[in-house]
Amino acid sequence: MGTDNVIFLEVIEWFDETGRELVHRIPEKGSGEIKLGAQLTVRESQAAVFFYQGRAYDSFGPGRHTLVTANLPILTKVLSLPWGFTSPLRAEVYLANLKVFTNLKWGTRDPVAFKDSQLGLVRLRAFGVFNIQIMQPVLFVNTLVGTQGIYTTEEIQEYLSQVIVSRFNDYLGEHLDTLMNLPGRYDDIAEGLKKRLREDLSCYGLGLTSLYINSITPPPEVQQAIDDKSRLSIFDDLNSLLKMKAAMAIEKASETEGSAGTGLGMGLGFMMPPMFADFMKRSEPAQEQFTCPDCQLPVSQDAKFCPSCGHQILVFHRCSQCGKNLPPQAKFCPRCGKPADQKPQAKKCSHCATENLPESVYCNQCGEKL
Numbered sequence: 574m575g576t577d578n579v580i581f582l583e584v585i586e587w588f589d590e591t592g593r594e595l596v597h598r599i600p601e602k603g604s605g606e607i608k609l610g611a612q613l614t615v616r617e618s619q620a621a622v623f624f625y626q627g628r629a630y631d632s633f634g635p636g637r638h639t640l641v642t643a644n645l646p647i648l649t650k651v652l653s654l655p656w657g658f659t660s661p662l663r664a665e666v667y668l669a670n671l672k673v674f675t676n677l678k679w680g681t682r683d684p685v686a687f688k689d690s691q692l693g694l695v696r697l698r699a700f701g702v703f704n705i706q707i708m709q710p711v712l713f714v715n716t717l718v719g720t721q722g723i724y725t726t727e728e729i730q731e732y733l734s735q736v737i738v739s740r741f742n743d744y745l746g747e748h749l750d751t752l753m754n755l756p757g758r759y760d761d762i763a764e765g766l767k768k769r770l771r772e773d774l775s776c777y778g779l780g781l782t783s784l785y786i787n788s789i790t791p792p793p794e795v796q797q798a799i800d801d802k803s804r805l806s807i808f809d810d811l812n813s814l815l816k817m818k819a820a821m822a823i824e825k826a827s828e829t830e831g832s833a834g835t836g837l838g839m840g841l842g843f844m845m846p847p848m849f850a851d852f853m854k855r856s857e858p859a860q861e862q863f864t865c866p867d868c869q870l871p872v873s874q875d876a877k878f879c880p881s882c883g884h885q886i887l888v889f890h891r892c893s894q895c896g897k898n899l900p901p902q903a904k905f906c907p908r909c910g911k912p913a914d915q916k917p918q919a920k921k922c923s924h925c926a927t928e929n930l931p932e933s934v935y936c937n938q939c940g941e942k943l
Contacts, residue, residue, distance in 0.1 A: 582607045585621075586614035587668045593726045595674070595707060596714060599666045601722030606663055613638040618672040620710045625664045629711045667718070669710035673782055674726050677703050679734040684792075685742045690750045692798065698790045699741060701763070704783040705733070705774070712778030733774070737784070740769050752791060752799060759786045877930065 582605045587597045599605065614637050615621045621633040684696035707713050718724045744766050749755065767784040774781050791799070865872050865879035872879055905912055919928040920943045927938035935942055 583611050584614075585611060585666055587619070589670055591725070593674070594723060595670055595726060595729065596710075596718045596721075596724040597668050597670075598720075598722045599668065605665065607640060607666075609641060611640045613640055613666070615668070618670060620669045620671055620707075622667045622669065622710055622714060623664050624667060624714075629714070632711065667710070667714050669707050669713065671707055671710075673704050673706045675702075675704045675783075677705065677726060677730050677733070679703055679730075679737040681738050685738065687742070687745060687749075687752075689752055691753060692751065692795055695752065695791050695795050697745075698788075699738070699786065700788050700790075701737075701784065701786040703733070703737065703781060703785070706780045706782055707778060708775070708780040709778030714778075716777045736773055737766070737770060740773070741766055744769060752789075752795070755789060759789075762786060 582599070585599055585607070587599065589597070613621060613633060615633050615635050617635045619635065622629050623631040623633075678700070679702070680700035681698045684698050687695050687697050689695045717729065744762065748762065748765065749758070763784050763786045766786075767781055770784065771781050790796075864870060865882060868879060868882040870879065870881045920931060920933050921928050922936035922939060922941055922943060924941040925936060925939040927936055929937050929943060933943055
């Protein structure tokens with residue numbers, strides 16, 4: 574290599590004007606001859622590493638350093654120059670930025686599969702931010718930077734995002750059974766995910782200082798199912814939910830100006846009376862139920878024979894005021910409130926002693942004429 578391509582370095586320092594550079598090499602291209610006695614300035618948020626023939630030998634912390642043989646003991650021993658290290662040193666200096674890099678984005682490029690215990694297989698999208706910091710400059714340069722002159726957050730963000738998404742999918746499957754339990758657990762999931770990712774990033778000399786989950790989004794149809802289930806927990810059944818939606822539609826239609834909105838409101842208005850009638854009907858107290866004395870199955874109050882076994886019903890008599898069938902022990906009619914003073918006597922069969930209705934002509938048990 575000719576001397577025209579060689580850069581003689583006397584002052585070595587670096588300012589990160591973009592705020593996004595992780596590592597900066599001096600010189601950025603080609604090789605550099607570092608003169609004996611050159612000045613190296615390392616800021617508080619930086620660390621300098623000397624590389625010679627592709628290997629890291631010496632490092633410097635914050636401060637101003639004059640590069641002499643006393644300050645480069647390892648390189649001096651390796652070179653063992655016969656002329657007493659009087660010629661320039663051909664090497665590269667990598668300055669690592671040790672500050673915390675914030676607001677790096679991570680997210681799912683394609684939806685990830687999640688097996689929900691209630692909803693089945695669901696495809697989720699997730700997004701968030703994370704912060705990183707270089708913890709071991711030499712390890713970071715050797716594993717990720719290589720011989721690049723400038724290494725920025727844009728070059729590492731996409732790779733780290735893929736790592737986070739992979740771990741996120743595994744962690745969610747292990748610690749969440751259904752999306753119904755997801756609200757309120759973002760912090761717990763983020764903290765557990767951060768602990769697992771720290772081990773992955775430490776292999777590259779990086780530290781994960783923070784990780785946040787902004788959103789975990791299921792498909793629209795799953796979101797609708799979750800919303801409907803949340804509403805159903807407030808109401809007793811599906812009819813109540815449908816009535817609420819109808820009321821919401823009427824309210825929205827009433828706010829719409831113009832004839833179209835008025836027509837919609839009138840149309841929905843005609844639907845409301847039947848809904849309220851059905852609601853009032855369901856709200857009425859249940860009527861008293863009677864059972865057949867033979868098979869014990871329910872029997873209507875007006876029945877004379879059991880619809881299940883055909884047994885003749887003997888336990889009722891009619892109210893003289895409204896004609897309602899009454900049980901023999903009733904003292905007042907439950908419909909009109911009239912005292913049940915007159916109680917017709919049942920006909921007893923002279924052959925088998927079975928009681929029959931007062932108007933019976935033949936015995937319901939043996940067929941004998943009464």
